[in-house]
Each structure stands twice: as C-alpha cells, then as structure tokens.
Amino acid sequence: MAKEITPRSQDYAQWYQDLVIKADLAETSAVRGCMVIKPYGYAIWEKMQQALDKMFKDTGHVNAYFPLFIPKSFFSKEAAHIEGFAKECAVVTHYRLKNSPDGKGIVVDDEARLEEELIVRPTSETIIWNTYRGWIQSYRDLPILVNQWANVVRWEMRTRLFLRTAEFLWQEGHTAHATSEEAVEETRRMLDVYEKFAVEFLALPVIKGVKTESERFAGAVDTYCIEALMQDGKALQAGTSHFLGQNFAKAFDVKFTTKAGNQDLVWATSWGVSTRLMGALVMAHADDDGLVLPPKLAPIQVVIVPIYKNEDQLHAISEYAASIKNMIEKKGISVKYDSRDTQKPGFKFAEYELKGVPVRIAIGPRDLENKTVEVARRDTKEKAVYQFTDLDLKIEHLLDNIQQNIYSKALSFRESNTWHADSIEKLISILDNTGGFVYAHWDGTAETEAKIKEITKATIRCIPLNNPKEEGQCILTGKPSKERVIFSRAY
Amino acid sequence: MAKEITPRSQDYAQWYQDLVIKADLAETSAVRGCMVIKPYGYAIWEKMQQALDKMFKDTGHVNAYFPLFIPKSFFSKEAAHIEGFAKECAVVTHYRLKNSPDGKGIVVDDEARLEEELIVRPTSETIIWNTYRGWIQSYRDLPILVNQWANVVRWEMRTRLFLRTAEFLWQEGHTAHATSEEAVEETRRMLDVYEKFAVEFLALPVIKGVKTESERFAGAVDTYCIEALMQDGKALQAGTSHFLGQNFAKAFDVKFTTKAGNQDLVWATSWGVSTRLMGALVMAHADDDGLVLPPKLAPIQVVIVPIYKNEDQLHAISEYAASIKNMIEKKGISVKYDSRDTQKPGFKFAEYELKGVPVRIAIGPRDLENKTVEVARRDTKEKAVYQFTDLDLKIEHLLDNIQQNIYSKALSFRESNTWHADSIEKLISILDNTGGFVYAHWDGTAETEAKIKEITKATIRCIPLNNPKEEGQCILTGKPSKERVIFSRAY
Numbered sequence: 001m002a003k004e005i006t007p008r009s010q011d012y013a014q015w016y017q018d019l020v021i022k023a024d025l026a027e028t029s030a031v032r033g034c035m036v037i038k039p040y041g042y043a044i045w046e047k048m049q050q051a052l053d054k055m056f057k058d059t060g061h062v063n064a065y066f067p068l069f070i071p072k073s074f075f076s077k078e079a080a081h082i083e084g085f086a087k088e089c090a091v092v093t094h095y096r097l098k099n100s101p102d103g104k105g106i107v108v109d110d111e112a113r114l115e116e117e118l119i120v121r122p123t124s125e126t127i128i129w130n131t132y133r134g135w136i137q138s139y140r141d142l143p144i145l146v147n148q149w150a151n152v153v154r155w156e157m158r159t160r161l162f163l164r165t166a167e168f169l170w171q172e173g174h175t176a177h178a179t180s181e182e183a184v185e186e187t188r189r190m191l192d193v194y195e196k197f198a199v200e201f202l203a204l205p206v207i208k209g210v211k212t213e214s215e216r217f218a219g220a221v222d223t224y225c226i227e228a229l230m231q232d233g234k235a236l237q238a239g240t241s242h243f244l245g246q247n248f249a250k251a252f253d254v255k256f257t258t259k260a261g262n263q264d265l266v267w268a269t270s271w272g273v274s275t276r277l278m279g280a281l282v283m284a285h286a287d288d289d290g291l292v293l294p295p296k297l298a299p300i301q302v303v304i305v306p307i308y309k310n311e312d313q314l315h316a317i318s319e320y321a322a323s324i325k326n327m328i329e330k331k332g333i334s335v336k337y338d339s340r341d342t343q344k345p346g347f348k349f350a351e352y353e354l355k356g357v358p359v360r361i362a363i364g365p366r367d368l369e370n371k372t373v374e375v376a377r378r379d380t381k382e383k384a385v386y387q388f389t390d391l392d393l394k395i396e397h398l399l400d401n402i403q404q405n406i407y408s409k410a411l412s413f414r415e416s417n418t419w420h421a422d423s424i425e426k427l428i429s430i431l432d433n434t435g436g437f438v439y440a441h442w443d444g445t446a447e448t449e450a451k452i453k454e455i456t457k458a459t460i461r462c463i464p465l466n467n468p469k470e471e472g473q474c475i476l477t478g479k480p481s482k483e484r485v486i487f488s489r490a491y
Numbered sequence: 492m493a494k495e496i497t498p499r500s501q502d503y504a505q506w507y508q509d510l511v512i513k514a515d516l517a518e519t520s521a522v523r524g525c526m527v528i529k530p531y532g533y534a535i536w537e538k539m540q541q542a543l544d545k546m547f548k549d550t551g552h553v554n555a556y557f558p559l560f561i562p563k564s565f566f567s568k569e570a571a572h573i574e575g576f577a578k579e580c581a582v583v584t585h586y587r588l589k590n591s592p593d594g595k596g597i598v599v600d601d602e603a604r605l606e607e608e609l610i611v612r613p614t615s616e617t618i619i620w621n622t623y624r625g626w627i628q629s630y631r632d633l634p635i636l637v638n639q640w641a642n643v644v645r646w647e648m649r650t651r652l653f654l655r656t657a658e659f660l661w662q663e664g665h666t667a668h669a670t671s672e673e674a675v676e677e678t679r680r681m682l683d684v685y686e687k688f689a690v691e692f693l694a695l696p697v698i699k700g701v702k703t704e705s706e707r708f709a710g711a712v713d714t715y716c717i718e719a720l721m722q723d724g725k726a727l728q729a730g731t732s733h734f735l736g737q738n739f740a741k742a743f744d745v746k747f748t749t750k751a752g753n754q755d756l757v758w759a760t761s762w763g764v765s766t767r768l769m770g771a772l773v774m775a776h777a778d779d780d781g782l783v784l785p786p787k788l789a790p791i792q793v794v795i796v797p798i799y800k801n802e803d804q805l806h807a808i809s810e811y812a813a814s815i816k817n818m819i820e821k822k823g824i825s826v827k828y829d830s831r832d833t834q835k836p837g838f839k840f841a842e843y844e845l846k847g848v849p850v851r852i853a854i855g856p857r858d859l860e861n862k863t864v865e866v867a868r869r870d871t872k873e874k875a876v877y878q879f880t881d882l883d884l885k886i887e888h889l890l891d892n893i894q895q896n897i898y899s900k901a902l903s904f905r906e907s908n909t910w911h912a913d914s915i916e917k918l919i920s921i922l923d924n925t926g927g928f929v930y931a932h933w934d935g936t937a938e939t940e941a942k943i944k945e946i947t948k949a950t951i952r953c954i955p956l957n958n959p960k961e962e963g964q965c966i967l968t969g970k971p972s973k974e975r976v977i978f979s980r981a982y
Contacts, residue, residue, distance in 0.1 A: 027622075029557070029558045029618070030558075030562060030565075030618065030621050030622075031558045031560045031561070031562060031609065034559070035558070036557050036622050039553040039637060042554050042555045042556055043553065045556075046554065062533070062534065063530065063537065064527070064528060064529055065528040065533055065536075065660065067522045067526070067527065067658060068644065068658050069581070070522070071522060072588070073596065074521075075588075075597060087587060087588055088586065088587055089586065089587070090583045090585075090586055091584065091585040091586065091599055092581045092583050092611065094581075094582040094584065095581055095582065096580070097566075097580065097610075098578070105563075105567040106566060108608055118581070119588075120583065120611070127520070127522070131518075131520065131527050134518070140833070150642075151641075153559065155586040155587065
C-alpha cells in the first residue's frame with residue numbers, strides 16, 4: 001500500500017500529491033481547481049478549527065457570517081485592494097437558467113442578467129467594512145473583534161491540493177479599533193496566536209516577521225506573517241495578520257465619535273489562516289511511508305490491532321483490547337480498535353502508517369499471557385513492549401513525547417537549513433543545493449527585490465521581528481543595509 | 492428599547508423583522524437577498540451546530556467538504572432534480588475582471604468566459620454523487636455516511652431574514668447504501684435525530700410525516716419532514732430527510748459489486764436543516780418584549796446585574812457577584828456579569844429581555860446583607876428571592892425547568908391550534924380565523940391538492956407517520972379517503 005507513494009528523493013511534488021490522495025485527505029473534483037476534502041482530511045481540519053476557534057474566543061473574539069457575494073463596485077473603492085484581488089475571481093452575472101430551445105439540457109437565461117455583477121468573495125474586507133459602517137457610531141462601539149469561518153474563491157491557474165486551490169476554507173478575522181496603537185497591538189496579538197497554534201498544535205516552528213512592501217496584502221499598511229520551512233527546503237507562509245490602517249474605513253466611510261467628541265476614521269486589522277495549513281502539515285512532517293500527524297491534530301491518536309490465529313484468540317484479545325481502549329479513552333485520548341477480519345495485521349500496520357496514526361498497539365496471544373502490549377510510535381518507528389500497569393499514563397506520556405519530538409525534528413531541520421549569504425552567487429548556490437532560509441542583506445528597494453526574485457526565483461519571506469541590527473551591503477547592489485532579511489523559494 | 496418592537500397582535504411579520512434586527516441576530520446586507528448573521532445570532536447558530544454535529548457523529552457520520560460550484564451539465568442528469576433546482580440560481584460565467592477602458596472602475600473581462608458555466612450549489616446531490624462514483628466499487632465501501640456544513644444559494648425573489656434568503660447556511664447529509672431497506676432506515680433515523688434536536692434543544696414540538704408527491708424534494712422517492720407550528724398559526728418545515736432511491740446513482744452511474752458478485756446501483760439518502768431554524772426559534776417562543784431562548788441554545792444563560800447607588804456598594808456587590816458567577820459556571824452554565832456604569836439597571840433588564848437571556852439575577856445592597864439574590868426568569872417573567880445556599884443547584888434546576896416550560900407552552904399552543912375539518916368551508920374558516928394544523932381528508936391526487944391550495948393558500952404539510960386509519964371523504968371532491976392529512980398555511 002505505502003509502496004505506491006513516490007519517494008521524496010525521487011519527486012517531492014509527486015510524493016506530496018500521492019500522499020494527499022492515498023491517505024484520503026483530499027482529491028481533485030470535477031470543477032477545475034476545486035478540491036473535495038475527504039472525511040479523514042476534514043477531521044484533521046476540524047481539529048485545527050476547534051483549537052483556533054478556542055484561541056480566538058479566549059482573546060475576546062466572536063464569530064459572525066457575512067455574504068458570499070460582493071458587489072463588483074465594492075472592489076473599486078480601495079485602490080490597492082482592487083489590484084490585488086479583483087482580477088482573478090469568480091463572477092456571477094446571471095441568476096437563472098432555462099430549458100434550452102433545442103430541448104437538450106439547460107442554458108443561461110439572458111433575461112436574468114444582474115444589473116451589477118457579483119464577485120464570489122476572495123476575502124471579505126470590502127463587504128465587512130461596508131457593514132461596519134452601520135455598526136460603528138461612537139468609541140463605545142469599539143473595538144469590534146469579529147472572526148468568520150468561510151469558503152473563499154481565487155481563480156488560480158495552477159492549482160495543488162490544499163496549497164493552492166480556487167476554492168479554499170479559512171477563517172478571516174476583521175477587527176475595528178479607536179486607535180492605531182490598539183489596532184497594531186491586535187495585529188501582533190493574532191500573529192502570536194498563530195505562532196502558538198503552529199508550535200503547539202502543528203508542531204511546526206515558524207519565524208514571525210513583517211512582509212516587504214511588494215509582498216504586502218493588497219490594502220494593508222503592514223503585513224505580518226509566520227513562515228515555515230518544508231522538507232524540500234522551500235518556505236510556506238502559514239498565516240498572515242494585517243494592520244490595515246484607516247484604508248478600509250476611508251474607502252467605506254466608517255467614522256466614529258471619539259471620547260473628545262471629534263469624528264475620526266476607524267482603524268482596522270484582518271488576519272487569516274486556511275486549509276493551506278493541511279499542506280504544511282503534510283510537507284513538514286510526513287515521510288515516504290505516509291503521514292506523521294502531531295497527536296494533538298490526529299483524528300485517531302491510538303490504534304489497537306489484534307494479532308490472532310483463530311476465533312478463540314480473537315475473542316480473548318478483543319476483551320483485553322476493550323479494557324485497554326476504555327482505560328485510555330478515559331484520558332480523553334481517541335482510540336480505534338481494528339478487528340476487521342478482511343485484512344491481515346501487516347496490511348493494517350501499513351494503512352495506519354500511511355494515515356499517520358501516532359501510536360499503534362499490537363496485541364498477540366503472548367501479550368495476553370504476559371499482560372503486555374507492543375507499542376509502536378509512528379514518528380520514530382520505534383517499538384517497545386509495555387506492561388499493562390498504568391498503560392493509560394504511559395500512552396498519555398508517549399503522545400506528549402511524540403508531539404514534542406515532531407516539533408524538535410522540524411526545528412532541527414530548519415536550523416540545519418538556515419544559512420547566511422553575502423553574495424548573490426552564494427544565495428543561488430544555497431538555493432540550488434539545499435534550499436532553506438537564507439539570511440542576506442538587501443538595500444530595501446522594491447526594484448532590487450524584484451531583480452533578485454527574477455535571478456533566483458526566491459522571494460523575501462519576511463523581515464524577522466526582533467531582527468538583530470547588522471551593518472552590511474546588499475548582495476545585489478552593494479548598497480548599505482542595516483539588517484538581514486530572509487530569502488527563500490516558496491510555495 | 493423593547494418598545495421599538497411592533498407588537499405581534501399589530502403586525503406579526505413586522506414584529507418578527509423588528510425582533511431579528513433589534514436583538515442583533517441578523518440584518519440585511521448590500522447584496523440583495525443575502526443576510527449578515529451578527530455575532531449574537533451566530534452564537535446561537537453555533538450552539539445548534541454543536542448539538543447537531545454531536546448527534547450526527549453519535550449516529551456514525553463523518554464530515555467532509557465538496558466544491559461550492561457545480562458544472563451546469565450536472566443538473567441535467569437527474570430529470571426531476573433539474574426542474575426543482577437548476578432554475579433560480581447564481582450562475583458564474585466569467586473568471587476575471589479588468590480595468591474598464593474609460594478608467595472608471597472595473598468590468599468583466601469578456602475573454603475570460605468559462606467554457607461551461609458553474610452554478611453556485613443550491614444543494615449538493617449532483618457534485619457529491621459524481622464524487623461517490625470514485626469512492627464506491629464494492630459492498631465493502633458501503634455505507635458512506637457523510638455530512639457537510641456549508642453555505643448554499645437559491646435565488647429567491649422575496650426574502651426574509653433567516654426564513655428565506657438567497658444564501659443560507661445549512662448541513663446536508665448524503666449517504667450511500669447497499670440496499671433500499673438500509674437507506675430507508677437511515678432516512679428515518681435522521682428524521683428521528685431532527686425530531687430529538689427540535690424537542691430537546693429548540694424546545695419545539697414537531698410532527699413527523701411524509702410529504703405528498705407534489706411537495707417532495709426534486710429527485711426524491713420519499714421526503715420525510717418535521718413540521719412545527721408558529722405563534723401566528725402558520726406551519727414551518729423545520730427539517731427534511733429524503734429517501735432518494737437509486738435516482739442519483741443512476742444519473743451519475745454509481746454501481747457496486749454486491750456480496751453475491753452482481754453489479755447494482757447504490758441507494759441514497761440526503762437530509763438537511765438550515766439557518767431557517769433561527770427563524771423558527773424566534774417565531775415559536777419570542778414575545779412582544781423580545782426573544783425567549785431555550786437555555787440549551789442561549790449564548791448567555793444567566794446574567795447578573797448589580798443594583799447600586801455608589802462605588803462602595805458596587806465594589807461589595809461585585810465581589811459577591813464574582814463568587815456567585817464562579818459557583819454557577821462550575822456547573823457548565825454560561826454567566827455574564829454586567830457592571831457597566833453607562834447604563835441603568837432598568838435599561839439592562841430590558842436589553843436582556845430583548846436578547847432572551849433565560850435567567851437574570853439582580854443583586855442589591857439588601858441582598859448582600861441577607862445573603863440572597865433576586866432571580867427573574869425570562870419565559871414567565873416571574874421573580875423570586877433565592878437564598879445563597881446551593882444557588883448553583885437551584886439555577887441549574889431552574890434552567891432545566893425553563894427549557895421544559897418553553898417546550899410545554901409551545902406544545903399546548905399547538906394542541907389548542909390543531910383542528911379537524913370535514914369540509915372545504917370549514918378548512919377556510921379555520922385558516923382565516925385561527926390558523927393552525929388542520930386534519931382533513933383528501934383524495935390522494937395532486938390535482939385536488941393543487942385546487943385546495945389555490946382556494947385556501949394552504950398546503951398539505953405532511954401525512955403524519957403512524958397516522959390512524961380513518962375512513963372519510965375528500966373535503967373537495969368527496970372521493971373516499973383512508974386517512975387525514977395536515978393542511979396549513981406555511982412559511
């Protein structure tokens with residue numbers, strides 16, 4: 001089963017595609033660029049949602065829902081936003097179909113043309129700020145701390161499951177504040193929430209930073225991001241948090257009366273993560289045999305497989321397994337007992353490796369006699385015999401250990417793939433040989449950034465926060481620079 | 492505050508509209524027919540989702556996600572389905588906008604016309620059964636028990652918040668089975684789940700029944716439903732569960748190898764409830780002062796309001812309130828302490844009545860002395876003084892009692908608005924005077940059903956399950972009938 005997956009060393013992109021499909025995470029659909037998220041993949045996404053939703057609520061946010069459609073004219077209101085978003089999108093022009101005159105199927109009814117076309121939301125700043133105008137009159141109405149879980153559509157020409165799809169699922173936070181300071185603080189708070197989620201749940205080390213002007217969200221004053229490194233040495237932007245200044249308040253005329261009695265434009269932030277994180281999860285941790293899921297996001301955390309030769313043995317093992325399952329589940333751990341008689345243990349082992357189940361417990365007749373079980377961990381593939389006594393505590397501890405280990409492994413991978421380059425040649429050589437994050441000096445201009453991108457196919461992922469000051473010279477122009485930025489080829 | 496709501500007796504439709512807006516449940520948006528679900532309304536919907544999702548998972552279902560868009564041709568594949576759904580819908584024809592030649596705004600790029608138009612899903616049977624073709628080969632792949640939480644769009648000309656909107660949120664279950672019996676059993680199981688949810692969470696009595704052929708879901712062999720009665724005597728269909736036979740398997744060529752080795756078409760069900768339930772919740776229980784929320788769906792179950800004359804009193808009351816809040820929250824009850832000094836207690840009382848908070852606790856200086864609190868319940872508006880001792884248990888018990896009472900009140904309302912009519916004149920007279928559910932004989936033909944609808948504006952809501960057999964004569968044609976069906980005007 002696992003053998004059908006292309007090895008990473010042979011073709012990383014094909015390995016990813018094989019794995020997403022074989023592990024039942026997602027598949028392509030009949031609609032170009034749109035994916036079907038299969039139950040196993042969706043169960044992981046649900047775990048991500050639950051963890052994030054709790055973190056949002058713990059920081060004072062509430063959920064709401066805004067329309068899927070946005071009037072075309074809304075996009076023209078924010079000058080930068082239109083350039084970034086209004087171009088490649090799904091446009092609704094009609095609201096009715098009719099039977100075709102030739103009696104074969106159905107056609108669009110030309111008489112049901114919309115006066116103004118509707119855009120399927122690629123992001124919701126415009127419709128939300130148009131709504132906020134009605135919600136905000138006074139400083140007493142602020143802050144507004146709203147999040148939305150939704151589907152969005154961006155018409156992508158080249159799509160890849162989870163990483164780049166025309167339709168994807170995400171959350172988008174949209175907050176409104178009385179002062180610039182408060183909005184910046186919110187922007188940074190949510191960046192910290194994303195970092196915490198990446199580290200604690202995805203087991204993924206990330207670098208917090210700010211984007212250069214060229215890489216900024218269309219309409220933002222500042223775009224903060226978390227950047228992660230994948231196993232092929234390419235970067236993946238795992239979440240963004242934008243300080244939008246008063247741009248959208250100005251575009252949609254959202255003013256409030258301050259405490260002092262003046263009228264002022266409202267300050268805004270927006271922030272989001274998407275099903276793209278599913279791609280990051282796969283590419284950061286999985287191996288040639290399948291997924292390696294961090295226990296905190298695994299739909300099944302422990303699987304128990306009986307090893308038996310006859311019905312009597314199966315019966316006895318099933319009783320023993322049930323007591324173990326019951327004991328472990330009391331710790332809030334999800335356990336599956338797989339007693340299917342249609343598949344052999346070896347097949348099951350391979351299947352759960354493919355699915356990335358963190359812990360596998362095998363129980364044979366000898367385990368019954370000895371009151372033991374065989375425990376295999378997915379991350380290191382180590383096996384050990386555990387005594388029945390306190391098995392629940394041991395498994396709980398093991399899951400914590402696996403969660404930590406997956407993180408540590410990813411962190412050490414990133415550390416050994418982080419480089420410094422002091423010339424454009426060195427940058428190219430690193431990118432071509434190992435990939436990774438490359439710290440280099442840059443003169444701060446969009447022109448140089450674009451030239452380096454053209455030459456190397458690498459972009460500036462971010463200017464890290466708390467970046468040490470270091471005098472240097474731009475690797476392309478030799479002009480003075482005061483700090484290094486991170487270059488990488490990216491997803 | 493509450494005074495701004497039109498009384499039910501004056502204009503029921505306006506009362507509903509006022510209440511949904513003033514209680515911050517939802518509002519209309521800039522996009523015709525699409526609503527904004529505000530945080531308070533969305534918090535109630537989240538509670539509904541959580542309860543339903545748990546019930547679906549407890550009955551063996553898993554969640555997945557399918558594309559928002561459906562190729563136009565898919566709708567032509569199931570003959571009945573196309574008539575019901577493919578007509579009034581949002582049609583995506585283009586995938587790009589461009590700057591308009593006159594430099595003013597943006598226009599649709601004619602060069603980016605889709606080869607085949609995409610329909611924004613009004614329901615997902617077609618795209619899902621097209622996907623199931625790849626998932627099902629053998630009886631071992633069955634059953635498939637999948638649910639999807641999603642937004643859908645049906646282009647409605649006359650819309651009302653929650654009750655009828657162009658875009659709405661819902662869940663749609665889509666299951667696949669090896670036998671007709673199993674599929675029918677699933678259809679009925681989910682109808683029972685919906686009934687249980689309506690009774691236990693919405694506090695809403697419902698009648699389970701089957702639709703007549705004319706009212707059936709487009710593409711179904713049988714449509715089962717739960718029907719509820721609103722305070723104005725009109726019916727509201729609160730959920731449907733469809734036995735789809737092999738119709739969609741045939742349309743999308745979904746076959747499986749049976750245990751015996753034969754090829755057979757797969758049997759299907761689908762079932763759904765939507766944000767329409769928010770409308771039912773309002774119309775079934777609310778009064779002229781605001782919402783009356785069943786405790787199990789209330790985002791805030793208990794609110795504590797301090798009554799004080801000076802800062803010292805507020806300080807002392809706040810300490811006492813904190814201990815009470817803490818004690819009650821340990822029971823898993825959500826409590827809000829409202830110590831805002833910008834509003835007077837009377838204003839707060841009216842506000843929480845409007846929002847339907849089940850229990851209000853007021854604490855004044857005398858309560859501090861006596862170790863008491865004043866407890867007011869929203870449903871009956873009764874007030875009582877409670878001793879501090881065991882207050883957590885008393886509040887827990889009170890919430891249960893309120894949940895029960897709201898249900899009982901709705902049930903007795905339905906009972907006193909359930910009638911028998913043995914002539915068309917009697918049916919009209921009941922509908923015009925009191926409304927309600929009217930049991931009457933009908934000859935079983937779609938023609939008679941249509942005529943009665945034309946004359947009375949009432950539809951057959953359902954043929955109740957476990958309906959007693961009773962010989963009678965059709966109220967319109969006098970032809971023989973073996974059981975009564977339920978007529979009502981409906982939302």
